[in-house]
Amino acid sequence: MRAVNLDDTEALRAVDKHGMLKLYLGITDNVAKALRLARELEFPEAVRLGTGEIRYSFPPDGLVVAGMGGSAIGGKLLRDLLWDSSKAPIITCEDYHLPSYIGPRYLLVAISYSGNTEETLSAFVEGLRRKCMTIGISSGGLLDWACRELGLPFVKVPSGFPPRGALPFLFLPLLAVADRAGIADVPLLRQAEGLLRLLGDMARELGPEVPVEENKAKELARTAMGTIPVIYGFGPFCSVALRLKTQFNENSKILSFCNCLPGLDHDEIMGWEGEFTDRFTVIFLRDREEDRQMRLRIEATKELIEEAGPRVVELWARGTNRLEKMFSLIYLGDIASIYLALARGIDPYGLKSIQAVKLKMAEAGLLKELKKEISSLKL
Numbered sequence: 001m002r003a004v005n006l007d008d009t010e011a012l013r014a015v016d017k018h019g020m021l022k023l024y025l026g027i028t029d030n031v032a033k034a035l036r037l038a039r040e041l042e043f044p045e046a047v048r049l050g051t052g053e054i055r056y057s058f059p060p061d062g063l064v065v066a067g068m069g070g071s072a073i074g075g076k077l078l079r080d081l082l083w084d085s086s087k088a089p090i091i092t093c094e095d096y097h098l099p100s101y102i103g104p105r106y107l108l109v110a111i112s113y114s115g116n117t118e119e120t121l122s123a124f125v126e127g128l129r130r131k132c133m134t135i136g137i138s139s140g141g142l143l144d145w146a147c148r149e150l151g152l153p154f155v156k157v158p159s160g161f162p163p164r165g166a167l168p169f170l171f172l173p174l175l176a177v178a179d180r181a182g183i184a185d186v187p188l189l190r191q192a193e194g195l196l197r198l199l200g201d202m203a204r205e206l207g208p209e210v211p212v213e214e215n216k217a218k219e220l221a222r223t224a225m226g227t228i229p230v231i232y233g234f235g236p237f238c239s240v241a242l243r244l245k246t247q248f249n250e251n252s253k254i255l256s257f258c259n260c261l262p263g264l265d266h267d268e269i270m271g272w273e274g275e276f277t278d279r280f281t282v283i284f285l286r287d288r289e290e291d292r293q294m295r296l297r298i299e300a301t302k303e304l305i306e307e308a309g310p311r312v313v314e315l316w317a318r319g320t321n322r323l324e325k326m327f328s329l330i331y332l333g334d335i336a337s338i339y340l341a342l343a344r345g346i347d348p349y350g351l352k353s354i355q356a357v358k359l360k361m362a363e364a365g366l367l368k369e370l371k372k373e374i375s376s377l378k379l
Contacts (some may be wrong), residue, residue: 002345003225006218009208014256015342018349019063020251023165024334025207028200034168037155038176038189042134047151049128049377056133056153059087060107060180065174066093067111069354070163072109073246074171076239078178081322083236085185086178096122098130105182111170113163115141118366121368125373131239137173139166142367146374158328162349164250169328191323198324199331206335216315217332220283221339223311226279230310231333232301234294237285237317240326244283244333251337251348252266262297270302272308280310285329287317 004011012021043056065075075092082090093097096119102108110124115138124143127134136147139159147154155167175188198341204210206217213219229248233241241258248256259268282305284298306312315332317325341348 004343004345006208006215006339006343012208012342015345015347016338016349017347020162021208021335021338021342023161024331025203027203027215027331030166030168030227031172031195031199033158034172035189035192037169038173038218041135041153041155041173041176041180041342042349043153043180044180046149049150049169050360051129051377052131054104054133057105058107059158060133061090061105062089062102063178063181064091064093064098064106064108064127065111066098066108066120066127067170068094068117068119069116070171070250071111071113071120071267072165073167073239073243074174075109076165076242077171077205077326078174080186080236080239081314081326082178082184086183088181090183093123095119098123098126098132100113102127102130102132104133106132106133107177108134109137109174109177110134110143111137112141112143113139113157113166113170115139115143115145117143118361118370121146121367121370124182125370125377127378128374135177137170141167142371142374145371145372146296149374149378154294162351164247172360176275188323189268191321192319194324195327198319198328202318202331206332210237217335218335219338220313220315220332221343222270223313224248224252224281224283224336224342227311229256229281229283231256231258231283231285232261232264233258234290234298236322236326237287237329240329240333241285243330244285244337247334247337248340250351250354251334251347252340252344252375253348254340255361261294261301265297265301269304270311272305277308277310282310282312284312284314285317286314 047054079090108127112120136143136152137155155173178184231241231244238260245256246260318328319325
């Protein structure tokens, strides 16, 4: 592994063999396409299954988003986006089984980019047996087949992306779900149109031709180089902190961790009194409109951590509303994680360890069993 100069565009291209940087920098095209797909979403009045009828009656008692990894983060982002305004609880399920209380009055969104994620499909089948109001989002696979076979509402998104690079397609349809189901108190899809301008501006500012001294993503990558990034968020930025953590894991191929204020001040803060603190870069996610108590808490926490010796960085949100602010930080972190991989001489595309676990699990044959279960639900 050799270090690569982030301002050497030819060297960056040579390492980035699958064009991950180009993919992420082209986000506005994907946002526009995802918005078009989201606007087409419609719910039926009811769907007949062999086990009975699913009636789509809104608003639901709750919205459950079942998914794993890059397909799961959308549910967490939606929960944080609507934390103080949602008309129903928003729950994420990253497991084979749904919580026991989930039933017919709940809206279940199963998201699997490949359409073959066994945990998600297991929860999907469980939801159908409980007569949850169910919708699928995928690029194909068994989830696509199941929704077509059973006549369930479905959003088919473009294939060919790594799931973590398909965030617009996996998240923006959730805004349509929240709008149509009467969960949101504002028109979310209309708000999302502002992302085109904001992310377009940021893509130009963070491109490979922009030097490190003027490029916040390159600067963050250079700061984090050789360290373990720890991302601290609060409120609507808790899920954003998780997104940044996972992008450093998957793109940069390094350990990374995240936590949220104020909770971390009641336990994790003590860890900074220990050893090896100089091996970390601590990234605080900030908002110029954060309330007084949170601002005081962040400043006090930051001061204590700075004394412990790690590198400390603040990333400030941009935008005119919560959705834009969340995505401004996500996008900066996404691009920085790719630059960090390239700076380390590593192609950010591959997911060797994730694929190894998936192949091992596939040997158990659960997908074949789930397909049989889905077939048994047909009229």
